[in-house]
Amino acid sequence: MTSRLRLTVSYDGAGFRGFAAQPGQRTVAGELAGAIATVVGHRVELVCAGRTDAGVHAKGQVVHVDVREGVDSARLVRSVNTLLKPSIVVRSAEVAPAGFDARRSARARRYRYLILEDQTPDPLLAPLSWHVPGPLDLRAMASAADALLGEHDFRAFCRRVPGTEPGTPIPRRVLDARFAEVPVRPGELGPGGRLLRFDIEATSFCHQMVRSLVGTLVEVGRGRRRASDVNWMLQSGDRSRVGGVIAPPQGLCLLEVDYGG
Amino acid sequence: MTSRLRLTVSYDGAGFRGFAAQPGQRTVAGELAGAIATVVGHRVELVCAGRTDAGVHAKGQVVHVDVREGVDSARLVRSVNTLLKPSIVVRSAEVAPAGFDARRSARARRYRYLILEDQTPDPLLAPLSWHVPGPLDLRAMASAADALLGEHDFRAFCRRVPGTEPGTPIPRRVLDARFAEVPVRPGELGPGGRLLRFDIEATSFCHQMVRSLVGTLVEVGRGRRRASDVNWMLQSGDRSRVGGVIAPPQGLCLLEVDYGG
Numbered sequence: 001m002t003s004r005l006r007l008t009v010s011y012d013g014a015g016f017r018g019f020a021a022q023p024g025q026r027t028v029a030g031e032l033a034g035a036i037a038t039v040v041g042h043r044v045e046l047v048c049a050g051r052t053d054a055g056v057h058a059k060g061q062v063v064h065v066d067v068r069e070g071v072d073s074a075r076l077v078r079s080v081n082t083l084l085k086p087s088i089v090v091r092s093a094e095v096a097p098a099g100f101d102a103r104r105s106a107r108a109r110r111y112r113y114l115i116l117e118d119q120t121p122d123p124l125l126a127p128l129s130w131h132v133p134g135p136l137d138l139r140a141m142a143s144a145a146d147a148l149l150g151e152h153d154f155r156a157f158c159r160r161v162p163g164t165e166p167g168t169p170i171p172r173r174v175l176d177a178r179f180a181e182v183p184v185r186p187g188e189l190g191p192g193g194r195l196l197r198f199d200i201e202a203t204s205f206c207h208q209m210v211r212s213l214v215g216t217l218v219e220v221g222r223g224r225r226r227a228s229d230v231n232w233m234l235q236s237g238d239r240s241r242v243g244g245v246i247a248p249p250q251g252l253c254l255l256e257v258d259y260g261g
Numbered sequence: 262m263t264s265r266l267r268l269t270v271s272y273d274g275a276g277f278r279g280f281a282a283q284p285g286q287r288t289v290a291g292e293l294a295g296a297i298a299t300v301v302g303h304r305v306e307l308v309c310a311g312r313t314d315a316g317v318h319a320k321g322q323v324v325h326v327d328v329r330e331g332v333d334s335a336r337l338v339r340s341v342n343t344l345l346k347p348s349i350v351v352r353s354a355e356v357a358p359a360g361f362d363a364r365r366s367a368r369a370r371r372y373r374y375l376i377l378e379d380q381t382p383d384p385l386l387a388p389l390s391w392h393v394p395g396p397l398d399l400r401a402m403a404s405a406a407d408a409l410l411g412e413h414d415f416r417a418f419c420r421r422v423p424g425t426e427p428g429t430p431i432p433r434r435v436l437d438a439r440f441a442e443v444p445v446r447p448g449e450l451g452p453g454g455r456l457l458r459f460d461i462e463a464t465s466f467c468h469q470m471v472r473s474l475v476g477t478l479v480e481v482g483r484g485r486r487r488a489s490d491v492n493w494m495l496q497s498g499d500r501s502r503v504g505g506v507i508a509p510p511q512g513l514c515l516l517e518v519d520y521g522g
Binding site: 092 | 271272273318320321338342346347348349350351352353381382383384385387388389392448449451514517
């Protein structure tokens with residue numbers, strides 16, 4: 001008999017080849033499954049809510065894992081964290097409700113992307129943000145982000161799903177997409193420098209969707225594209241029109257997963 | 262003929278054996294002097310306002326350097342940053358006022374120490390903070406910090422200055438010393454978790470002073486010492502009474518240097 005645990009996991013994506021286990025690569029799932037197996041005494045498989053790419057961080061990734069009955073979840077958390085901290089930390093573990101699946105039960109995922117708009121980079125923000133010298137037209141970026149709300153075919157902003165025909169639509173529903181300025185101490189950034197965050201929530205995401213969107217939105221902010229371009233990119237479904245500007249992974253973080261209730 | 266430049270420098274202390282140049286070690290001064298020499302075409306020596314230890318960060322370290330006349334400081338900044346970013350970044354460079362010395366002209370230095378009080382560590386805050394499971398009595402810590410204000414002999418909280426007799430007083434004037442809670446998004450930390458910052462400004466600091474003070478203040482917060490103990494530690498001047506709790510380097514950051522005016 002096994003019981004299914006639901007884990008909430010944070011990690012620093014630097015130093016991992018993404019979440020999903022890959023033979024011979026240091027991945028979050030590989031490290032986590034290895035540590036859990038060591039503690040519970042048998043092999044385990046992990047299913048996560050959002051498969052983050054190499055270098056992408058997580059505050060509230062959700063994972064399910066089936067373990068032999070009788071495992072003390074609080075002790076499991078302590079033991080796994082002793083093995084993996086500080087780069088991977090299990091924040092909580094509990095017995096999952098009946099029928100729970102970390103991927104299929106999720107109603108929505110929320111990601112955050114940090115952009116440092118400043119003349120000079122910042123060594124302490126560099127591991128967590130994309131440095132863009134600017135200036136960025138935040139109003140135009142916000143206007144372009146508005147166009148993402150609702151259900152659209154995000155094919156132009158995604159890698160093709162393996163095993164599907166070219167041109168297969170990739171419909172996704174965006175629930176929230178907004179920019180905000182993160183308050184920082186006066187003098188902490190250069191003159192006119194700003195730390196911007198882009199928060200986006202959708203029922204689900206396709207591969208590289210947030211980074212493709214942010215890459216395009218920053219092009220809008222730089223004045224290299226118009227805010228209205230985002231509309232026809234969505235309508236065209238043509239990835240070549242997006243122009244291949246993909247925001248770097250270290251600015252992205254999976255914030256939380258919504259399971260309703 | 263040379264001209265003296267004043268540089269404001271940020272760095273991520275991880276990966277450096279501190280600021281001061283040491284043969285065969287990767288240090289901030291070593292990397293920075295090497296990059297400047299490459300750009301200006303002659304060897305240079307650096308003098309800094311605060312010699313940070315291995316692993317300690319800086320937002321606003323100030324450095325002076327004498328370079329041949331005619332060096333374009335804006336271009337120097339760009340070239341040096343291209344060589345060293347993102348771990349070291351020169352935020353600004355300007356011709357220094359007559360008689361300026363980054364160390365001797367400084368009126369005060371301000372440091373910040375970050376403490377994550379939470380049941381579990383945080384992978385993204387780990388490089389910038391000291392994780393303390395808590396609970397911490399913040400009121401007792403604030404009260405103990407008050408005792409630091411003004412001029413005291415900080416011998417109990419410092420390593421002996423090389424070349425001085427044991428028992429030589431180390432008087433320092435503390436201008437500000439306070440704890441505050443850093444606002445974080447709801448749900449970002451565990452239940453009851455807090456991110457605390459300790460800001461301290463003094464005319465100057467002795468070696469490991471901030472980390473020794475924070476180590477002791479956290480002992481007060483944990484209830485292992487009383488807030489009033491800090492008074493007799495200062496009066497006794499006896500380092501052995503401090504008990505050797507030295508806060509780890511990654512929580513510490515040199516925020517800024519005050520030159521008056």
